[in-house]
Amino acid sequence: MHVVLIISSLSAGGAERVLSSLANHWSKRGHEVTIITLAQSNTPPFYSLAKEIKLKQLGLSNSTTSIPHRLLNIFKRLLTLRKTIKTLSPDVVISFISSMNITTLLASGRLTVPIIVSERTHPVYHKLPPLDTLLRRLLYPKATKVVVQTQSAADYFRPLDNIAVIPNSVSVPPTIAQQHSDVHQIISVGRLIPSKGFNILIQAFSKIVLDFPNMKLTLYGEGEERQTLEKLVADLNLKGRVFLPGLTQNIQAKLAEADLFIFPSHYEGFPNALCEAMATGLPVIASTCSGNVDVIQDGVNGRLFPVGDIEKLTHLMHELIQDTSQRHRLSTEAQKITDRLAEDKIYQMWDDLICNITAPAQ
The missing domain is CATH 3.40.50.2000 (Glycogen Phosphorylase B;)
Structure with missing residues (x-):
């Protein structure tokens, strides 16, 4: 054929x-x-x-x-x-x-x-x-x-x-993220475009950095919003804490090195990056947009926050960072997506x- x-x-x-x-x-x-x-x-x-x-x-x-x-x-x-x-x-x-x-x-x-x-x-x-x-x-x-x-x-x-x-x-990744007692690396993946909501994530991150001085946020992807997001990082005095390294050919390795994945999209057709993070065993926080709600049950295999709600996202970040047992439980359930898909x-x-x-x- x-x-x-x-x-x-x-x-x-x-x-x-x-x-x-x-x-x-x-x-x-x-x-x-x-x-x-x-x-x-x-x-x-x-x-x-x-x-x-x-x-x-x-x-x-x-x-x-x-x-x-x-x-x-x-x-x-x-x-x-x-x-x-x-x-x-x-x-x-x-x-x-x-x-x-x-x-x-x-x-x-x-x-x-x-x-x-x-x-x-x-x-x-x-x-x-x-x-x-x-x-x-x-x-x-x-x-x-x-x-x-x-x-x-x-x-x-x-x-x-x-x-x-x-x-x-969703394929079974070659490496599973190790669950640590502390969260040091938060990660997200997607095109740097307005619909991905990365400005919301950066603003939420700015509200927790004083409480967690060793924490970093890395956004992998490229797109038209790069300059806007870089300016936001500078305006919030987050240089050295928030990184936008661009594209990577080996995103699964980067996911496996992280401690928490956050996906703040305004809408998704199907959230590929979110599913890959779940398969890697990362605890995830995602917005309640289309696509995300098709794969996440709040409190079971991830956490959900209303689209665009910076305060709720900040609250969930605080909660998961401080709750090791919840992160471990979400991680275990999240990996089951590789069976379903x-x-x-x-x-x-x-x-x-x-x-x-x-x-x-x-």
């Missing part, structure tokens, strides 16, 4: 990581796998790919602000993507992320290949431009399947009858979906 995966780029990110993992899985099973992106041909993928996987980068990412040039780029993108799909003649096409889903459905109109589109954020909270919202409403019924990550996201697309719910997998279970859901779609044509 020839599987074609489409995404705008293979930079660091949750959707990119999942797509890369699926590509490696299908390649390992002996399928022909091609990934199409809009990035420049010399752009290396952030996540490792099996050498058998073919990578076609079309060099059509839209960086211009000129309306005529943007329209020309969109038209060229549609024609090039359609031609590429026809040339590859795959058994199934799988597109990731709303904007590329719309582009793929427009480009593949009247082609006979099955098209699966995968939403990677929660559509209630991740607002699209009005035209994209309209196009999604018109085009998603034409997709062979629309894959979402949670039931609440599936509910948004009712009454569509082509919805499939497939959460992300085991890679083989999630891969099997994708395999079954593709098999059911392509079986009549084979």
